[in-house]
Amino acid sequence: MMQPFLPLLLALGVAAAPQALDGAAVQDTTPRGAGDQVVVDSATLATAFADPGARELLRRARLRQDSTDRSILAYRALARERISVGLSTFRRERLLYRRESAARVHWRRYGPLEVEILGAREVVPPAFAEARVPEGLNRAISQFLFDPSDNRFLPGSDPDGGPDGLRHPLAPGSEAHYRFARGDSTVITLPDGRTVRLLELRLTPRRPDPHLVAGSLWIEGESYAVVQGAFRLARAFDLERDADEDDKDDVRQIPGFLKPIRADLQYLTIEYGLWEMRWWLPRLVALEGYASAGALLRVPIRYEMSYSEYDVFADTASLPLPELAATLPLPGDTIAPHGSCRRVKGGCRCFQGRCRLVEVRVPPDTSDLLASPFLPPSIFEDGPALLGEDEVEAVLARLRGVSVPVEFVGPRIYWGFDRPELTRYNRVEGLSTGVRLSAEYGKLNVDLTPRLAWAEWRNSGARLDARWEGIGYRPYLGVYHGIAAVDPALQPFDLANSLGALLWGRDLGDYYGVYGAELGGGPPPGRALRLDWRLYAERQYPVANETWTSLRRLWSKEDPFRPNLEADTATLAGLALELRLARGLDPAGFRWGARALVDGATGSHDHLRTSLALHLAGPLPGGVLGSIEGEAGSAFGEIPVQRLWALGWTPTLRGYAPRAATGNAFWRARAELGTRVPVGRLIVFTDLGWAGTRADFPGTTPLVGAGVGASLLDGLLRVDLARALRGARVWRLSVGTDLAL
Numbered sequence: 068m069m070q071p072f073l074p075l076l077l078a079l080g081v082a083a084a085p086q087a088l089d090g091a092a093v094q095d096t097t098p099r100g101a102g103d104q105v106v107v108d109s110a111t112l113a114t115a116f117a118d119p120g121a122r123e124l125l126r127r128a129r130l131r132q133d134s135t136d137r138s139i140l141a142y143r144a145l146a147r148e149r150i151s152v153g154l155s156t157f158r159r160e161r162l163l164y165r166r167e168s169a170a171r172v173h174w175r176r177y178g179p180l181e182v183e184i185l186g187a188r189e190v191v192p193p194a195f196a197e198a199r200v201p202e203g204l205n206r207a208i209s210q211f212l213f214d215p216s217d218n219r220f221l222p223g224s225d226p227d228g229g230p231d232g233l234r235h236p237l238a239p240g241s242e243a244h245y246r247f248a249r250g251d252s253t254v255i256t257l258p259d260g261r262t263v264r265l266l267e268l269r270l271t272p273r274r275p276d277p278h279l280v281a282g283s284l285w286i287e288g289e290s291y292a293v294v295q296g297a298f299r300l301a302r303a304f305d306l307e308r309d310a311d312e313d314d315k316d317d318v319r320q321i322p323g324f325l326k327p328i329r330a331d332l333q334y335l336t337i338e339y340g341l342w343e344m345r346w347w348l349p350r351l352v353a354l355e356g357y358a359s360a361g362a363l364l365r366v367p368i369r370y371e372m373s374y375s376e377y378d379v380f381a382d383t384a385s386l387p388l389p390e391l392a393a394t395l396p397l398p399g400d401t402i403a404p405h406g407s408c409r410r411v412k413g414g415c416r417c418f419q420g421r422c423r424l425v426e427v428r429v430p431p432d433t434s435d436l437l438a439s440p441f442l443p444p445s446i447f448e449d450g451p452a453l454l455g456e457d458e459v460e461a462v463l464a465r466l467r468g469v470s471v472p473v474e475f476v477g478p479r480i481y482w483g484f485d486r487p488e489l490t491r492y493n494r495v496e497g498l499s500t501g502v503r504l505s506a507e508y509g510k511l512n513v514d515l516t517p518r519l520a521w522a523e524w525r526n527s528g529a530r531l532d533a534r535w536e537g538i539g540y541r542p543y544l545g546v547y548h549g550i551a552a553v554d555p556a557l558q559p560f561d562l563a564n565s566l567g568a569l570l571w572g573r574d575l576g577d578y579y580g581v582y583g584a585e586l587g588g589g590p591p592p593g594r595a596l597r598l599d600w601r602l603y604a605e606r607q608y609p610v611a612n613e614t615w616t617s618l619r620r621l622w623s624k625e626d627p628f629r630p631n632l633e634a635d636t637a638t639l640a641g642l643a644l645e646l647r648l649a650r651g652l653d654p655a656g657f658r659w660g661a662r663a664l665v666d667g668a669t670g671s672h673d674h675l676r677t678s679l680a681l682h683l684a685g686p687l688p689g690g691v692l693g694s695i696e697g698e699a700g701s702a703f704g705e706i707p708v709q710r711l712w713a714l715g716w717t718p719t720l721r722g723y724a725p726r727a728a729t730g731n732a733f734w735r736a737r738a739e740l741g742t743r744v745p746v747g748r749l750i751v752f753t754d755l756g757w758a759g760t761r762a763d764f765p766g767t768t769p770l771v772g773a774g775v776g777a778s779l780l781d782g783l784l785r786v787d788l789a790r791a792l793r794g795a796r797v798w799r800l801s802v803g804t805d806l807a808l
Contacts, residue, residue: 107242117248124268125247127291128237128284139215139346141175141380145185146211147441148372149452154783155365155592156805159660159682161781162192162447162652163366166201169441172211179424180212186439190446193780194746196655198446200436205427211372212425215348234279236270237293244279246271252288257341264288265295272301274472275509277309280335281471292347296337297462301471302509303331303536308476323484324562325360332356333538333591334462336454342377349374353454357592362487367593371453447653449595463539473509480504489516492565494628495550495578497522497614510536518549522613526550526580542588550610553577553632553709556718557725563802572617572627575716575725579634579709580608595650601643607709609634632726635707641668654745654781655692657685664700674704678712692743699734701761706731714756714770717801721754722772722789724799733758734765741778748778752787770794 107115116122147169154161166189173181188198234244250267257263265285272279282298306328310318321328333355340350351373358366430436443452450456481503484490489501501518512534520526528549535542552559559576568574583605590597612631619627643666651658660682667675678700687693700712708729714720715727719735735756741748753773757766774789783804790798 107240112242115242115246117246120249121247121268124249124266124286124291125237128268128286128293129239131291138381139379140177141173142215142348143171143173143376143378144348144374145376145441146170146172146372146374147453148211149370149443151367151369153367153369153593155367156363156783158805159649159658160367160593160595160652161654161783162190164191165189165446167442167446167452168201169439170211174212174214176214179426181426181428182211183428184430184436186442187433187436188442188446192447192652192654192745193783196653196743196745198437200433204429204433205425213349215346234276236280236284236298244273244276246273250283253285257344259344261344263341269469271470272472275302275474277302277304281469282335282466283469287347290347292339293337294339294347296335297465298332298335299466299469299471299538300332303329305329323481323489324487325364326486328358328360330356330358331536334459334466336458336462340374340377342379346379346381348377348379351453353451353459355459355593359592365592367591369451369593371451373453445653447651447656449650449652467538471509475506475508477506478504479506487562488560490565491560491562492569493550493559493576493578494568494574494612494614495522495610495631496520496526497616499527499550512536520550520613526610526613528582539590540588541591542586544584544586546584548582549580550578551581551607553579553634554713554718554725557716568617568628570618572619574628577632577709577726578610579632580610581605595648597647599645599647602641603643604640605638607634607637607639607707609636629724632709634709635672637670637672637707637709639668639670639672639707641666641670643667651684655686655743657683659683662698672705672707672710674702674706674710676700676702676706676710676712686743687740690743692741692748694739695736696738697734697736700732701764702731712758714758716799717787717803719754720756720770720772721752721774721787721801722791722799723770723794727794728756728758728770730759730761732761732764745781746779750776750778750787752776752789754789768793774798 116125148167150164150166151162152164154163167186168184168188169186171183171185173183184204187201187204189201190196190198235241236245248269248271250269252267253265254262255265264287266288268284268286270280270282270284272281277300279301280298281301282296284293285295286292287294306321307318307326335354336351337349338351339347342348351371353371354369356368358368360366451459482489482500486503489503491499493499498521499518500521501516503514503516505512505514507513512532514532515529516532517529518527520528526549528547530545530547530549533544554577557575558564559574559578564575583603585601585603585605587599587601589599610631611633612626612628615626615628617627644664646663647660648662649658649660662678662680664676664678666677678698680696680698682694682696684692684694702710702712711729711731712733713726713729714733714735715723715725720727721737733756735754737752737754739750739752741750751773752775753771755769755771757769759766771792772789773792774787776785776787776789778785785803787801787803788798789801790796
């Protein structure tokens with residue numbers, strides 16, 4: 068079966084294996100299940116090193132662990148860990164899961180392993196807002212322990228497990244997977260005035276493979292110990308492309324709106340510290356990656372682990388005899404396959420097939436673990452807890468210059484419901500079907516999607532997209548012709564709106580014809596502060612309703628569709644900037660966010676559009692949660708009708724139809740009160756807003772709506788029943804996603 072993505076990232080270690088390259092056929096000791104033989108022939112070795120210095124540096128790094136690290140008989144250390152899994156959506160960043168823990172660990176080469184839990188808590192905000200003590204502490208906390216001489220060491224991973232196929236960059240035989248080159252060198256000054264020279268070993272994967280990494284290692288020039296490493300994956304993991312053969316049938320059953328399913332790594336950095344001026348021991352492990360499903364679902368992942376306050380016992384430092392003779396060997400066999408560790412008092416853990424006793428000490432009152440001084444003040448803190456933002460940017464800057472091999476993949480053909488929005492239905496196109504041809508060349512992804520509109524062939528079109536999956540940034544280029552949405556926030560091309568139009572004759576969108584090109588970009592998911600930009604040149608023109616077919620016609624002879632907006636013909640070239648800022652991850656605590664939009668265009672209609680939105684939410688007396696939101700904007704110059712501000716429906720003014728009010732200026736506000744339990748909330752709300760001529764701003768008769776709603780999983784699913792209190796007083800039911808309280 069396919070291995071989970073997070074363990075795939077955590078399984079990468081940077082310590083060396085104690086074996087030199089003296090023969091042509093060597094064993095790759097990377098933990099990948101079957102222990103395949105890796106044959107490194109003379110031709111492969113001849114291309115593995117860019118210079119003799121790289122070969123010598125790799126050889127010495129492998130030999131290094133035969134000496135110093137094996138002299139360590141025991142160590143004590145303070146270990147801390149944090150795992151965060153988020154969800155990036157249109158309106159705000161959410162936290163899906165977070166676990167924080169701290170422990171005092173005591174590792175012995177010949178005695179029992181001890182873990183004293185100092186702090187532990189976890190939270191699943193969409194389900195419950197309060198932090199709780201994780202279950203199974205005895206099993207989870209033992210991952211802090213590591214063997215200093217383990218040639219596959221990475222804190223948080225099992226040396227004998229690990230996902231299949233991950234190729235360790237320093238394992239014997241890794242020349243079959245990587246090319247090595249000497250890089251830069253630097254000198255650091257220690258607190259006592261001594262200097263340490265560091266040498267860079269750059270590694271380049273031989274092929275684009277999600278089980279290979281690219282990056283560099285910094286190695287100490289005297290002992291040849293690994294001091295620091297920074298890596299990225301050679302290629303993003305694609306479920307349809309990389310799943311095991313046994314899983315292919317299951318992958319095909321996944322709904323098309325959830326595809327493609329991918330995972331990638333922004334960075335993985337590992338740092339070591341010099342303890343007692345002798346031993347390089349792990350100080351920090353940090354990574355950031357993401358998984359994605361379809362066009363809208365982005366799941367950022369961040370992992371951090373740190374070690375400090377080491378006490379090291381080695382060489383002539385003798386341990387008490389009872390500790391040396393305490394628990395090894397275990398009763399019965401001491402060599403066992405991974406995962407068959409015997410259950411004994413205090414638990415156990417397998418290291419390279421050898422079972423070790425692990426004694427985990429938990430305080431009698433586990434509630435003390437929630438407020439431990441060894442944990443951050445709040446489990447909902449934004450950003451990294453153990454790695455500074457400046458350090459993250461430095462790692463990203465280093466990895467942007469890393470080269471990886473590329474290959475052409477494709478074209479692959481998708482149609483029907485294989486991908487989101489390939490098949491859709493609306494009153495302008497009728498049934499619209501597209502065929503997508505996708506190809507990849509390294510980090511470059513290219514999609515060509517011709518589309519046929521069955522109601523009126525002149526509304527057919529095509530779109531060509533090229534996207535670059537960069538480190539820390541994602542530019543894209545698009546060339547297109549077809550139908551565009553006046554207000555993309557209504558999501559008129561998604562499956563829900565298509566079903567509403569086909570079954571009930573309710574099409575939320577308004578449309579205009581367009582052909583043009585755009586260039587834009589933005590940061591990867593998971594950023595609390597993000598700037599997205601778009602440079603475009605377009606020809607826009609009006610289109611009309613071309614179909615009257617819906618299930619509603621079975622009992623009503625009237626046309627169920629409202630008329631489409633009569634757009635202006637316009638030739639525009641412009642730049643749009645959107646800045647978003649969000650703070651606060653606690654769904655029952657204080658949160659705030661802001662969004663600023665600037666969109667200017669020239670051509671047949673010179674104009675400028677600007678808006679600013681603010682959102683506040685927090686607990687109120689009486690055990691309820693309240694939120695307020697306000698937004699205002701204006702437009703200047705000659706504005707096409709399709710670019711006027713508009714209010715109506717769920718994103719702006721509940722209780723009213725889309726485009727209930729339009730103009731070159733607007734303001735809106737909303738207030739909500741709801742229960743505090745995020746898994747399921749009952750909500751009462753009111754919306755009000757005005758749109759019209761800027762000379763009449765702020766207006767005298769705003770539209771007002773009010774209603775009740777239910778929110779599931781912190782607003783990921785929202786159902787609202789709203790009534791317009793001015794104008795046509797009707798009730799409107801809306802179902803949506805990514806809506807706040």
